[in-house]
Structure formats: C-alpha cells, structure tokens
Amino acid sequence: MTGQRTASWLLAAALAAAVVLLLLLGYAEGSRSAGLRIGVVLNELEGSLTITFVVPGGPAGRAGFQAGDVVLAVNGEPVHSSQDYDRVAKRFQPRQPISYVVQRGGKTFPVTVVPGVPLEVWPFVGDVLASLAYLALALLVLAQPRQDQRTRLLFAFSAAVALELALPTMPVVGRQAIVTFANVAFYVLSALQFSLELHLVSVLPEQPEWLQRRSYLVPALYTVGLSLAVILALLYTCDFHSWPFATGDTSRLRAGILNTLMPLWAVLVIAVLTRTALTHPEPSGRHRAGLVLLGNTPWAVFIFATTAFNLLERPWPAWMEAVQPFVLLAFPTAVFLAIFRYQLFDIEFVVRKSLIYATVTGTLLLAFYAAVGVGSVLFSQFVGGGASLWVVAIATLILGLLFTPVRQRVQGIVDRRFFPERHAMRQRLTSLAADLASLGKLSLMGKHLVAELRGIFQLDSVTLLVADPKSGILLTLATTKTDLDENFGLSFLLSPDDAGVQMLRRTNRAIAAATLIEQSASLAQRLSGFEVEVMVPVTSRGTVIGLLLLGPKVSGARYSAEEMELLNLFAHHVASVLENARLFASATFDSLTGLLRREAVLDLLERELQRAIRYDRPLTIGMADLDYFKEVNDRFGHLVGDTLLNRVAQSLQSGLRSTDAVGRYGGEEFLLVLPETDLTGARAVAEKVRSTVERISIPVGKNGVIQVTVSIGLATLRPEQRKAAVSVTELIAEADRELFRAKANGRNRIEPAS
Structure with missing residues (x-):
C-alpha cells in the first residue's frame, strides 16, 4: 500500500510538472513569435512554398500579399520548402523589416513586410484554465483511497x-521542431483520448455484461486509437520533413481523417451514454449516465459545428475559438457535479488533506536539499570541489531510502494533529474488529459490535443481520433500537433473493438506503420504521453473510466518503470472524430463533435429568406449541411465519429464569427445561411465558396485525420415576400428553391446570 501511494505521488508530480512546462513553453514561444509573425499560412504545394491564407488586416495583408503567391526568396536567400523558410526565420528580429521575393501570375516582384502581431493572450488563458481544470481533476481522482477501473x-x-x-x-x-512536437503529440493524445473516453463511458456506472462477454472489444478499441495516432503522425512528418518517405501535401488527407474521426467519436460517446441513461436497471446509474451525457453534449455540438466549417472550407468564427476551452470545461464540471451529487469522493476532505500533505512534504524536501547544498559547499572547501558531487549523490540515495518511512511518519502526525476524529475512528474500528473474536459467542459479538459502532459514528441506531447458513435468510442478531416490540415485525427478516440484498452482494460496498429502497418495495416496508440511512454488506466468498443497518447520525450530518470507505474496510475485516462464529453457532443454536437446537436441548435435558435423579432434586419440563400456526403460514406465507417464530422465541427467553433453558424441538414446538423447579413453580413460569406470548403483535401490510397464543404441557420428575430411572423420552412423552390435553381444552392454556 505504501509503495502504491509513493508511486501515485510521483505520478502526480510528473504530470503536474509536464503540464506546467508545456504551458511555459507555449507562452515563451508564443511571446517570442508574436513579434516575428506576418499573418500568413504557408504550405508546400507542387514543389514550392505557397501562401494559402492571408490574415485580413495583418502585416502581410497590409504589404499586399495574396493567397496563391509563391515565396521564392526571403532576405535574399532562396526558399523552396518549410525547412528553408524556418532556417531563414531563425534570424528574424522582432518588428524589423523582412524582404520577400514572390511570384504571382508569372510575375516576380519584391515585397517588404514589417512583422509583429498582438499576442493572443485570451485564447491562451482559456487553454491554461481548461488544462489546469483537467489537471486538478486528474490529481483529485489519483488521491482517492479506492482505485478501480473507472477511476484509473x-x-x-x-x-x-x-x-x-x-x-x-x-x-x-523559426522553430519547426517545436511545431512538429506539438502536432505529433496532439495526434497521439487525441487518439488516446478517443480510446479512453469510449472505454470510460462504457463502464459507467459499472462494466456492463455485454462488454464482459466481448472482452476483445477493449483491446480492439485501443488498437484503433494507436493506429490512427501512428498514421496521422507519419503523414505529418512526411509532409514537413520528408520522413520516413517523401510525399506530397498531406494536409487534406489529415484533415479528412480528423473530420471523420471527431464526429464519429462524439456520436459513439453520446450513443453509449444515452443507452446507459435509458436502459440501466438502477435509477442512480441512469442519473449518473445522464449527468455525464449532459456534460458531454456541449462538446459534441462543438465538434459537429467545427466539422461543418472544416468541410465547407470556411474559417471558424472568432467566438468559436474563444469558447472552445470553456466548452471543454463542461465535462469536468459534470464529473464534479456527479461527485457531489452521488458522493463518489469526499472533495472537501481530500483537498484539505492533500494541501497539508503537500505543504509538509514540500517543506521537508526543501529543508533536506538546503542542508545538502550547505553540506556540499562546506565539504568542497575542505576536501575539494569534485567531492561535492559525491555528497549530492549520497544525499540523493539517502533521500530515496528515507523518503517513504519519513513521509509515512509525517502523514501519521498529520492525521493525529489535524484530523484527530478521523484517526480515532480508524483506530477504534481496528480495535473493534480485533476484539470480536475474543468474545466467543455470536450473540455477544453482535451486541458488542452494534453498541460500539453506534458510539464510534455517533448514530441513532445500528442493527446487525446475520444469514442462516442453510436458507440464507437474514435475521436480526443484535440491534440498538429501544422500541423493538413496536418496530421489529417484518423489518429485519430478509430473503437473500431480495433485489436490494442482491444489489449489495453485487457491489459489495456500503450503499445509501434510499438507493436500495428504489430496488425493492418489500425492503422499503421493512426499513420504514427504522430510518436506516446506510446498509453495509458483510460478504464471504461472494455470499452475503450479514448486513449492517446504520441509522442517521445524531448530529444530522451526512456520511462522508471516507466514513463509507472505513465501513467497507471494517465489514471486510470482520467477515471472517462472523463467518466462523456463525458456522459454530449453527451447530448449537437454531438459526431462525436463536434457541438451542433439538439435539443441544436434549443433551442438556439428559444432563439435568441425571443430576436430578442422583441428587434427588426437582426437575420439570414443558412442551410449548403455538396455536393455529399453520393457518398463519398458509395465509401470510412462510416469511411472516418465520418472523412470528423469532418473536415467540424472544418472548420464551424473556419469560424464563437464568437457570432455565429453552430449545426449538421442531417446527412451532419448543422444549422448556426448568431445573430445581417443582410443578407449582413450573406452572408460574409457564404462565408468565404464556401471557408474554399472548401480548405479541406483529404488523402485516398497512393495517393488519397478527397475534398468537401458545399451549404448554408440563411434566415433573416424580419420586417413583427417580427410583425407576425414568428416561428423557418418557418425560417428554408425558409432557406431550399434557400438551395434547391443553389443546383439547381450548388452547392458550397450561396443563395440568392445578
């Protein structure tokens, strides 16, 4: 990770330096050349240097030049090509007369021109602003902690x-080498943009399935772009340098390629974005594509307009030259709007942090090199002048070795000093992930996790759902909500096939609840009473094993991009811990109800029965069965039935004492184990359980409510049974008979009644 960050910083520095150097080169050469220009366009036609365009009102126009004039000599030196003209032009002096010999209509005559035109400042300023805007966007993207294909x-x-x-x-x-460099670089960069932009818009908001199936399309796209760059660059060098082979004038051919490529480029980009904006299955995906499409539309309109002028062989209007840089700014503006609207990045945090890092790192570098400079001077005075080179070389080596650890240390200090809340949050999440495994039981892990997350992020509520290993149904493990009896209902029992759950599985990232609610009406119903703002998937090997449901912040602030990223990392770290605990718990506890499984509760009953017989202690068991539960399943479905079983299980546990135990015996039947309890005491415990279950009320639909009752049959260990060493099976059979009697006597009762 540290190596990647260092590489990113070096890449950012190289890019910024290249942009600044090119801008300075363009300004310096433009300023120098403004005093040497006469306002003509020269091209090599049929072996001669011909004036193809004269700027109206310019020095050449005032001197009498006309389009079609053939330049024979400049300042007494014959010229036949652009190379000849550039060789003479190197000796031009700003605003000093230049003597030309031209041929027009078979006649030869001299023309004297005083060069010098005003410097075109505003177009240059527009280019500078547009270039810096794209540079800022590139650096902002590079600074993001999460890098994927789209960001790259x-x-x-x-x-x-x-x-x-x-x-x-x-x-x-007078400097054809600079002109050649600028033109060849333009062709290469334009062809690269053609491939990159088409690739980029095709993977927004994510890579589509049709592109995944046709993996050859992306390499083919870049091959086309590279081929176009090579063809245009070769045509240009052949035209102006007769290399690698001599040709005639290729300007029309090059113009024809560009006049075909640019509109085709625009059409393809608009088509891809339009298709995504219209057909993407997710509203947020359509909105993002539409926003980027809006940002690309001015550029596309500009391309079509300029191509029309080029095909008609008419010069662009002056206003088009002026607005070109600002039209180019529309795309980064759209990207910035998408960033703010959809929280792809946290701009404020990145900018503040980057400024601090840049300032601190720059100060360290300046201090280091200042020390090196002073040291080399002092060293050379005592050892010799040549030795200072060794000082610089050794210092540079030391800098290379120490830069990464020193910068990492500085970043840690910056985090602690300037962003203490973020640093503390990261540390607390790291500690929480490490502490979970030591808690052992899944239920304890869940309670600790939701309580700690609520405190770390200062949230109104946190709920953790865990998936049943067999069915995959997501059930509530722990929650900080205080109104469980009022809001639990259907809200936290989710099918793994729910569209919202599937979206979380595909993205494997924290997503705003509002986006997920758009995907699933049932999910919207379940979340309606809990004000969930963010859902974080916990996945293992591509399967959702848990969901974190985060409520709003107490302060009312929104979740920042860095907090979302921290939640993603935290979910990744705790996934293996929860998976192991979940699998262990599934062997002991029933995943739906959280009660002991049938085998586990029978083992416990066997141990308690042997203890009661050996030490002559009381023991009572109870068989509890929900009344008319099959009708609930048939009428409302198994998902509602499962929710009801979960609520009943909670009521059973809340009605028992700490020494008692309860397990799911099968279906809607439960086994109660009451050690050290005679029949009278057991009847009191069972009555408490019965009344608690009777008060359960689960909302269904808009106004519907489900209520349920339970019948309980008790069986106690009698003295004669102790002597006969009664078995678990016999004791359960007796409780079953009492349960049957309770059903026969009207249900919602306890037998024996007295």
Whole structure:
C-alpha cells in the first residue's frame, strides 16, 4: 500500500510538472513569435512554398500579399520548402523589416513586410484554465483511497486532455521542431483520448455484461486509437520533413481523417451514454449516465459545428475559438457535479488533506536539499570541489531510502494533529474488529459490535443481520433500537433473493438506503420504521453473510466518503470472524430463533435429568406449541411465519429464569427445561411465558396485525420415576400428553391446570 501511494505521488508530480512546462513553453514561444509573425499560412504545394491564407488586416495583408503567391526568396536567400523558410526565420528580429521575393501570375516582384502581431493572450488563458481544470481533476481522482477501473480511466483521460491543452498552440516562427512536437503529440493524445473516453463511458456506472462477454472489444478499441495516432503522425512528418518517405501535401488527407474521426467519436460517446441513461436497471446509474451525457453534449455540438466549417472550407468564427476551452470545461464540471451529487469522493476532505500533505512534504524536501547544498559547499572547501558531487549523490540515495518511512511518519502526525476524529475512528474500528473474536459467542459479538459502532459514528441506531447458513435468510442478531416490540415485525427478516440484498452482494460496498429502497418495495416496508440511512454488506466468498443497518447520525450530518470507505474496510475485516462464529453457532443454536437446537436441548435435558435423579432434586419440563400456526403460514406465507417464530422465541427467553433453558424441538414446538423447579413453580413460569406470548403483535401490510397464543404441557420428575430411572423420552412423552390435553381444552392454556 505504501509503495502504491509513493508511486501515485510521483505520478502526480510528473504530470503536474509536464503540464506546467508545456504551458511555459507555449507562452515563451508564443511571446517570442508574436513579434516575428506576418499573418500568413504557408504550405508546400507542387514543389514550392505557397501562401494559402492571408490574415485580413495583418502585416502581410497590409504589404499586399495574396493567397496563391509563391515565396521564392526571403532576405535574399532562396526558399523552396518549410525547412528553408524556418532556417531563414531563425534570424528574424522582432518588428524589423523582412524582404520577400514572390511570384504571382508569372510575375516576380519584391515585397517588404514589417512583422509583429498582438499576442493572443485570451485564447491562451482559456487553454491554461481548461488544462489546469483537467489537471486538478486528474490529481483529485489519483488521491482517492479506492482505485478501480473507472477511476484509473478517468485519471488517464483527464491527464491526456490536460497535456493536450497545455501543448503550444500559439503560432511558432523559426522553430519547426517545436511545431512538429506539438502536432505529433496532439495526434497521439487525441487518439488516446478517443480510446479512453469510449472505454470510460462504457463502464459507467459499472462494466456492463455485454462488454464482459466481448472482452476483445477493449483491446480492439485501443488498437484503433494507436493506429490512427501512428498514421496521422507519419503523414505529418512526411509532409514537413520528408520522413520516413517523401510525399506530397498531406494536409487534406489529415484533415479528412480528423473530420471523420471527431464526429464519429462524439456520436459513439453520446450513443453509449444515452443507452446507459435509458436502459440501466438502477435509477442512480441512469442519473449518473445522464449527468455525464449532459456534460458531454456541449462538446459534441462543438465538434459537429467545427466539422461543418472544416468541410465547407470556411474559417471558424472568432467566438468559436474563444469558447472552445470553456466548452471543454463542461465535462469536468459534470464529473464534479456527479461527485457531489452521488458522493463518489469526499472533495472537501481530500483537498484539505492533500494541501497539508503537500505543504509538509514540500517543506521537508526543501529543508533536506538546503542542508545538502550547505553540506556540499562546506565539504568542497575542505576536501575539494569534485567531492561535492559525491555528497549530492549520497544525499540523493539517502533521500530515496528515507523518503517513504519519513513521509509515512509525517502523514501519521498529520492525521493525529489535524484530523484527530478521523484517526480515532480508524483506530477504534481496528480495535473493534480485533476484539470480536475474543468474545466467543455470536450473540455477544453482535451486541458488542452494534453498541460500539453506534458510539464510534455517533448514530441513532445500528442493527446487525446475520444469514442462516442453510436458507440464507437474514435475521436480526443484535440491534440498538429501544422500541423493538413496536418496530421489529417484518423489518429485519430478509430473503437473500431480495433485489436490494442482491444489489449489495453485487457491489459489495456500503450503499445509501434510499438507493436500495428504489430496488425493492418489500425492503422499503421493512426499513420504514427504522430510518436506516446506510446498509453495509458483510460478504464471504461472494455470499452475503450479514448486513449492517446504520441509522442517521445524531448530529444530522451526512456520511462522508471516507466514513463509507472505513465501513467497507471494517465489514471486510470482520467477515471472517462472523463467518466462523456463525458456522459454530449453527451447530448449537437454531438459526431462525436463536434457541438451542433439538439435539443441544436434549443433551442438556439428559444432563439435568441425571443430576436430578442422583441428587434427588426437582426437575420439570414443558412442551410449548403455538396455536393455529399453520393457518398463519398458509395465509401470510412462510416469511411472516418465520418472523412470528423469532418473536415467540424472544418472548420464551424473556419469560424464563437464568437457570432455565429453552430449545426449538421442531417446527412451532419448543422444549422448556426448568431445573430445581417443582410443578407449582413450573406452572408460574409457564404462565408468565404464556401471557408474554399472548401480548405479541406483529404488523402485516398497512393495517393488519397478527397475534398468537401458545399451549404448554408440563411434566415433573416424580419420586417413583427417580427410583425407576425414568428416561428423557418418557418425560417428554408425558409432557406431550399434557400438551395434547391443553389443546383439547381450548388452547392458550397450561396443563395440568392445578
């Protein structure tokens, strides 16, 4: 991870340095050339240097130049090509007369021109702003803690556009190498943007299945882009340098390729985004695609307009030149809106943190190199001048070795000093994940986890659901809600096939509850009473084994992007702990009710029976069965029935004493084990359980309510049974007979009644 961060910082520094250097080069050459320009466009046509365009009102126009004039000599030196003209132009002096010999209509005559045009500042300023905007976007994307295919593509595309806009665009006189570099780089970067943008919009908001099935499309896309770049660059170098082979004028061919490529590019991008905006199954996906489509539309309109002017061989209007950089700004603006609207990144936090890191790191570097400089000077005075080179080399090596640990240490200090809340939150989450395994039981883990998360994030409520290992149904393990009796109901018993659960499984990331509610009406019903704002999946090997349901913050603030990322990391860390505890608990406890499984409660009863017989102690058991439970299943479905069983199990546990035990015997039947309890005491405990179950009320639909009752049959260990060493089976059979009598006598009662 540290190596990746260092590489990201180095990449960011290299990109920023390249953009700044290109902008400075363009300004320096544009300023120098402004005093040397005469306002013409020269092209090599039929072996001669021909003026193809004269700027109206420019120095050449005032001197009498016309389109079609052939330049024969400049300042007394014959010229036949652009290379010849550039060789002479290197000796031009700003605003000093230049002598030309031109040929027009078979006649040859001299023309004197005084060069010099105003510096085109505002177009350059527009390019600078657009280039810096794309550079800022690229650096912002690179600074994100989570890097996936989309963020990498967005960074690469933004970096390519930033470099393209930083290329020298103002006319350069006398330095063909700079012009060649700028044009070749333009072709390469434009072709790269063609491939990157199409790839990027095709994976927004995520990679579609059709692209996954056709894996050859992406390499083919980049192959096309690279081929176009090579073709255009070769045509240009052949045109101006006769390399690698001589050709005629290729400007029309190059213009034709660009006039075909640019509209095709725009059409493809708009088509992909339109398709996603119309057909994506998730509303948030459609909204994001629509927002990016909106940001690309001005650029597409501009491309179509400029292509039309080019095909008609008409110059662009001056206003189009002026608005071009601002049209290009529409796309990063749309991306920034998408960031704020959908919380892809936390801009405020990234900017503040990046500024602090940059300031601290820059200060350390300056201090280090200042010390190196002073040391090398002092060293050279005593040892010799050449020895200072060794000082610099050794210091650079030391810097390379120490930079990463020193910077990591500085970042830790910054986190603690400037962002203590974030640092403390990260530390508490790390400790919580490490402490869970020591609690042993799954129920204890759940209670501790929800209580700690509520305190760490200062939330109104936290609920943890855990999936049944067999059915996959998500059941409540622990919650901090205080109104469970009022709100539990259907809210926290979810099918693994629910559309919202499936979306969480696919993304494997924390998602706002509002987005998930759009996917599933049943999920919306279950969450309606709990004000859940964020749901975090806990997955193991691609399966959802748990869900964290987080309520709103007490302060009313929204969840930041970094908090969402911390929740994702926390869920990843605790997944294995919860999975192991879940599998262990499934062997002992019933996953639906949380009570002891049939085998476990029978083992416990066997031990208690042997103890009671050996030490002549009282023991009573009870068989409890829900009344008319089959009708509930048939009328409302098994999901409602499972919810009812879960609530009854909670009531059974709450009605028993700490020394008692209860297990699920089968279906809607439960076995109560009451050690040290005679029949009279057992009847009191059973009555408490019966009345507690009778008060259960579960909402169904909008206004419906389900209530349930329970019948209980008791069997106590009698003296003669102790002597005969009665078995568990015989004791249960007696309790079953009493349960049958309770059913026959009207249900919702206890037998024996007295």
